Amino acid sequence: MSMEKHAWWKEAVVYQIYPRSFADSNGDGIGDLNGITAHLDYLKQLGVDVIWVSPIYASPNDDNGYDISDYRAIMAEFGTMEDFDRMLEGIHARGMKLVMDLVANHTSDEHAWFVESRKGRDNPYRDFYIWRDGKDGGAPNNWGSCFSGSAWEYDAASGQYYLHLFSRKQPDLNWANPKVRDAVFDMMKWWCDKGIDGFRMDVISMIGKENYDDGPVAPGALYGSFIPSCQHTETTHRYLREMRRRVLDRYDLLTVGEAGGGTADAIRYSSVDGSELNMTFGFEHTDDINDHTELGKWSDHGSPLAEVRAVLNRWQTDLQGKAWGTSYMSNHDQPRQVSRFGNDSPLWREKSAKMLGTLLHMMRGTVFVYQGEELGMTNAYFKSLDDYRDVEVFNAWKQWVESGRIHPQDMLRWYGRIARDNARTPMQWDASANAGFTTGTPWIRVTPNYLEINAEAEVRDPDSVFHYYRKLIALRHRHPIVVYGDYVPLLTDDPQVYAFRRELDGETLTVLCNWTDRTAPCALSDESTGEEWISNYPEHKPGFLFPYEARVLWKKA
Ligand code: TEU
Ligand code: CA
Numbered sequence: 001m002s003m004e005k006h007a008w009w010k011e012a013v014v015y016q017i018y019p020r021s022f023a024d025s026n027g028d029g030i031g032d033l034n035g036i037t038a039h040l041d042y043l044k045q046l047g048v049d050v051i052w053v054s055p056i057y058a059s060p061n062d063d064n065g066y067d068i069s070d071y072r073a074i075m076a077e078f079g080t081m082e083d084f085d086r087m088l089e090g091i092h093a094r095g096m097k098l099v100m101d102l103v104a105n106h107t108s109d110e111h112a113w114f115v116e117s118r119k120g121r122d123n124p125y126r127d128f129y130i131w132r133d134g135k136d137g138g139a140p141n142n143w144g145s146c147f148s149g150s151a152w153e154y155d156a157a158s159g160q161y162y163l164h165l166f167s168r169k170q171p172d173l174n175w176a177n178p179k180v181r182d183a184v185f186d187m188m189k190w191w192c193d194k195g196i197d198g199f200r201m202d203v204i205s206m207i208g209k210e211n212y213d214d215g216p217v218a219p220g221a222l223y224g225s226f227i228p229s230c231q232h233t234e235t236t237h238r239y240l241r242e243m244r245r246r247v248l249d250r251y252d253l254l255t256v257g258e259a260g261g262g263t264a265d266a267i268r269y270s271s272v273d274g275s276e277l278n279m280t281f282g283f284e285h286t287d288d289i290n291d292h293t294e295l296g297k298w299s300d301h302g303s304p305l306a307e308v309r310a311v312l313n314r315w316q317t318d319l320q321g322k323a324w325g326t327s328y329m330s331n332h333d334q335p336r337q338v339s340r341f342g343n344d345s346p347l348w349r350e351k352s353a354k355m356l357g358t359l360l361h362m363m364r365g366t367v368f369v370y371q372g373e374e375l376g377m378t379n380a381y382f383k384s385l386d387d388y389r390d391v392e393v394f395n396a397w398k399q400w401v402e403s404g405r406i407h408p409q410d411m412l413r414w415y416g417r418i419a420r421d422n423a424r425t426p427m428q429w430d431a432s433a434n435a436g437f438t439t440g441t442p443w444i445r446v447t448p449n450y451l452e453i454n455a456e457a458e459v460r461d462p463d464s465v466f467h468y469y470r471k472l473i474a475l476r477h478r479h480p481i482v483v484y485g486d487y488v489p490l491l492t493d494d495p496q497v498y499a500f501r502r503e504l505d506g507e508t509l510t511v512l513c514n515w516t517d518r519t520a521p522c523a524l525s526d527e528s529t530g531e532e533w534i535s536n537y538p539e540h541k542p543g544f545l546f547p548y549e550a551r552v553l554w555k556k557a
Contacts, residue, residue: 008049201258377425388421
């Protein structure tokens with residue numbers, strides 16, 4: 001008998017929209033809010049419960065909206081506040097909910113607070129950000145930013161440096177200043193009072209800076225790590241508990257922290273005691289699996305079954321009974337999951353996309369689907385630097401290629417594998433020009449395979465990845481075992497098969513996924529394991545799984 005407490009946000013399937021790339025309603029080549037509103041019926045047909053929109057606030061777009069210049073205004077390119085109200089109304093009218101991105105570790109350097117702060121040491125907003133004197137003629141400490149280069153920017157006018165853990169146009173807010181916390185909490189309440197249903201909290205694990213000591217320098221690295229001083233600190237937990245009391249507890253919200261860390265960290269952020277957040281995103285199966293060289297994520301390192309499975313099994317079992325979690329493999333910061341964990345060749349794309357979908361939807365934790373994932377969209381594999389738009393790509397190019405340390409061909413290959421723009425190409429709506437995304441020139445190139453992979457074709461085809469996702473979501477809604485069942489790893493050393501069981505009140509669900517392009521022996525693939533709920537193959541070979549075969553078998557004890 002599972003003791004899991006029921007909650008709507010545990011049962012929900014969330015669909016992430018990257019607004020810039022979703023749908024353009026006015027031909028300027030940039031996705032917008034009216035574009036989203038025009039496609040709400042599509043999302044309703046898919047069956048998702050919640051829509052999370054990446055930032056739609058006013059922004060100079062140094063980091064596509066993750067650099068906010070006004071938290072209470074809509075980005076001009078995306079529309080107006082009236083467009084927002086209409087979108088929210090359309091979402092609610094269809095029985096869905098809206099989660100907003102809360103980017104409050106930093107603002108844009110064009111935010112009025114920073115414009116003031118920069119005016120000088122005596123400005124009342126100086127302390128809204130983190131200003132320090134230099135040391136020995138250089139930056140205050142050795143920290144590197146997440147987007148290459150130093151984490152400190154020198155300001156000649158005042159002779160001080162400000163901290164930016166991301167781009168230099170993203171100065172970090174000083175959460176130690178109670179006025180900053182008041183301002184952020186007021187802003188959150190303002191959106192909640194407007195009727196939104198939750199927050200996805202950007203790098204929320206970094207808001208509490210504990211000290212400004214030099215960080216450890218990995219062999220071959222150019223900068224020190226800020227992690228010991230800034231990640232998962234006690235200070236961050238204190239701010240989150242304050243946020244919970246002062247804001248979150250007054251509403252009925254879905255809250256998900258972009259946090260990373262280990263399972264012990266996740267258990268603190270999203271403990272069943274309800275003191276901080278509902279759930280977090282772990283990075284161990286996405287970001288951390290890459291970090292094997294001084295170049296960070298830029299490498300040829302793949303995502304082998306043994307590594308991914310060990311991580312996911314650990315997260316699934318460690319959190320059980322202690323914290324709620326998330327189930328995802330894709331977002332706007334990761335490459336396309338079918339290209340990364342599956343097989344995007346024409347022969348296996350569809351099978352492997354369905355197999356990965358099976359795994360994600362049958363796990364414990366709130367499921368997050370990233371736009372286009374339900375179509376099996378693939379990486380963009382841009383051939384030239386000119387095709388990229390991401391500040392992370394350009395900064396890494398400066399640091400590693402222009403300095404002569406890395407050969408351009410190597411870097412371009414790594415970009416093709418792991419760069420964020422792979423997931424930011426326009427949503428593939430139909431086979432018309434620009435995949436039906438825009439009548440103008442898209443801000444980033446459309447992936448040429450839209451002629452075969454697009455929503456219009458998949459909605460028409462009952463065997464498509466789209467309809468398979470629709471069925472998976474429906475199963476989750478219909479059967480409590482999928483949401484609340486315990487998770488038990490199976491076949492943990494199998495070289496080809498990812499398998500696990502869910503258990504609830506005498507029912508069991510056995511989930512079998514072949515991660516390879518070869519038939520795999522699997523004793524559990526047999527009618528005695530249970531009655532089949534869903535599979536990506538119409539027929540089976542008892543005792544085996546076909547390439548990328550997925551099966552879900554249900555049994556009452
Ligand atoms: O990402 C946080 C984060 O840790 C990133 O460094 C992420 O790991 C990286 O993009 C992978 O290459 C969040 C947002 O999701 C991201 O889009 C923003 O750029 C970033 O914060 C700054 O706001
Ligand atoms: Ca537009």
